[in-house]
Structure formats: C-alpha cells, structure tokens
Amino acid sequence: xxxxxxxxxxxxxxxxxxxxxxxxxxxxxxxxxxxxxxxxxxxxxxxxxxxxxxxxxxxxxxxxxxxxxxxxxxxxxxxxxxxxxxxxxxxxxxxxxxxxxxxxxxxxxxxxxxxxxxxxxxxxxxxxxxxxxxxxxxxxxxxxxxxxxxxxxxxxxxxxxxxxxxxxxxxxxxxxxxxxxxxxxxxxxxxxxxxxxxxxxxxxxxxxxxxxxxxxxxxxxxx
Ligand SMILES: [Fe+2]
Numbered sequence: 001x002x003x004x005x006x007x008x009x010x011x012x013x014x015x016x017x018x019x020x021x022x023x024x025x026x027x028x029x030x031x032x033x034x035x036x037x038x039x040x041x042x043x044x045x046x047x048x049x050x051x052x053x054x055x056x057x058x059x060x061x062x063x064x065x066x067x068x069x070x071x072x073x074x075x076x077x078x079x080x081x082x083x084x085x086x087x088x089x090x091x092x093x094x095x096x097x098x099x100x101x102x103x104x105x106x107x108x109x110x111x112x113x114x115x116x117x118x119x120x121x122x123x124x125x126x127x128x129x130x131x132x133x134x135x136x137x138x139x140x141x142x143x144x145x146x147x148x149x150x151x152x153x154x155x156x157x158x159x160x161x162x163x164x165x166x167x168x169x170x171x172x173x174x175x176x177x178x179x180x181x182x183x184x185x186x187x188x189x190x191x192x193x194x195x196x197x198x199x200x201x202x203x204x205x206x207x208x209x210x211x212x213x214x215x216x217x218x219x220x221x222x223x
Contacts, residue, residue, distance in 0.1 A: 002107055002201060015088050017080035025071050028083075029174040030118030032067040035059060035087040036167070037121040041100040042093035044132060044139045045205040052097035055089040060146035062086035064170070071174045101210060102128045104200030105219065108193035115183050122176045123183075127222040129164045131214065133157065135207035140164070180223050190219045 023031075039059035042052050063086045070079035105128070106120035133140050137156035144151050144163025147170075151159035172178060194215035197203060203210075210218070 001111070001196075002103075004201070015084050017077060017084045020080050020084065021075055021077070023074060025074065026175065028074060029067070029071045029176060030116050030122065031087070032063060032070065032083055032118070032174070033122035033125070033171060033176060034118035035083070035090040036063045036067070036170075037102050037106075037118075037125050038090035038094040038099065039063070039086075040125065040129065040143055040167075041102055041202075041206075042090070042097040043143060044136050044207045045094075045097040045100060046207055047205050048097045052093040056093035056097070057142065057146045059086045059090035059093060060143060061148075062089070064147045064166075067170065068173060098205040099202040100128065100132070100206035101197065101203050101215070101218065104197040104203040104206075105193070105215065107200055107202070108196050109180070109183070109185065111196075112189055112193060113183065113185065119176060119183070122171045123178070123180055124218070124222050126164050126168050126171075127218050129160075129167070130221070131210065131218050132206065132208045133160045133164070139207075180219070185219075185223065187220075187223070190216050194219060 039056040042048060043056040062082050066079045066082040066086065069076050070083045102121050102124045105124050106117060109115050109120040110117050129140065137160050140160030140163055141151060141156045144159045144166065147163050147166045149162045149166050151162060154162065177183060194212055197215055198212060
C-alpha cells in the first residue's frame with residue numbers, strides 16, 4: 001500500500017548528479033526504468049494535462065538517450081546529469097497526473113517479495129502498455145516517437161507496438177530480467193496480489209479499467 005501525505009513530503013530535495021556517481025549499475029538501471037514508468041504512466045493517465053504531457057515526453061526522450069550510457073559508465077557526468085533531469089521531470093509529471101496499473105501491481109510485488117521497485121515496474125511496464133494501448137493508441141504512438149522510434153507510415157497501433165518493443169529492448173540491454181519468474185514470483189500469489197492492486201490508488205487514473213481476471217492476466221503475461 002502506498003502511503004502519500006504532505007506530512008511525509010520533503011520541503012527540499014537535492015537532485016545533484018554528483019551524488020549519483022557511486023550508484024551501482026543495477027540500481028541505476030532500476031531507478032532509471034522507474035523514472036521511465038513514471039513518465040509513461042503519467043502520459044497516458046486519465047488526468048494528464050498539457051503541462052504533465054510536456055514533462056513526461058521530455059523525460060522519456062532523456063531516458064531513451066541517457067539511461068544506457070549512465071548504466072554503462074556511472075561516472076559519465078553528462079548521462080548522470082540528464083538522468084537527474086529525466087527523473088525530476090517524470091516526478092513533476094506523475095505528482096500531478098498520477099500513475100496507473102504498473103505501479104499498483106508493482107507495489108504488490110514489493111510488498112510480497114521485498115523486490116526492487118524499479119525492477120518490478122520495468123518488467124510489468126510492457127505488459128501493462130499492451131493492455132492499455134486500445135484506450136489511447138495515439139498517446140502510445142507519441143511515446144514511441146519520444147523513445148526515438150521512426151513511425152513513418154505506421155498506424156497509431158503499429159507505432160504503439162514499436163514503442164512497447166523499444167521499452168523491452170531498453171530493459172534487456174541494461175540487465176533487467178525479462179520476466180517475473182526470474183524474481184521467483186509464484187503463480188499461486190497472483191490472485192491476491194491482483195485483488196490488492198485493484199485497491200491501490202494508482203490504478204484510479206489508468207486509461208483502461210481492468211477486471212480482476214484481466215489484472216491476473218497482465219501478471220501472467222509478465223511472468
Ligand atoms: Fe515508481
């Protein structure tokens with residue numbers, strides 16, 4: 001369960017890339033994919049605005065260009081700097097537009113198995129996007145463009161699929177496991193985790209409403 005309140009919100013945040021140089025590659029990869037998830041979920045949120053859209057799209061562009069170099073060399077200060085901006089912009093987007101099923105489902109994996117938040121998001125993100133795409137294919141086509149994909153001549157749905165494939169390729173290239181099985185997630189836990197995910201506040205702004213069976217199916221698709 002996510003706990004959100006102004007009483008536990010910092011007054012000041014120091015977002016200094018120099019402080020991130022010592023982060024191991026795996027943490028850089030996981031937190032970078034968390035930032036990408038914040039931006040994607042905010043961009044397709046039911047309460048997105050032109051302001052959150054601007055933040056989200058710029059965050060996606062920066063992640064697409066700078067996450068791999070930041071993972072490859074933690075001392076690449078340009079990559080660290082641009083990822084700090086990406087994470088901050090994605091934060092501005094999702095603090096105003098909220099999130100979706102990736103986060104509501106990832107929270108359950110973190111709670112059940114004590115798994116890293118960013119890794120859970122990264123694995124769930126493509127499967128949730130595939131479920132959501134029919135709600136707003138044009139938005140997912142915009143995400144494909146922000147990820148650097150050439151969508152010339154493609155329909156919105158074809159472009160969206162290209163963007164989702166690009167997310168999978170990015171994840172794999174930085175060492176994120178391709179499925180939940182690799183994290184020892186158990187099939188017998190999927191039903192109760194899905195029930196909890198449907199109660200998580202993040203799912204309120206997901207662009208497509210899922211039944212319990214559909215949430216279970218998304219987990220299964222990500223296995
Ligand atoms: Fe997150």
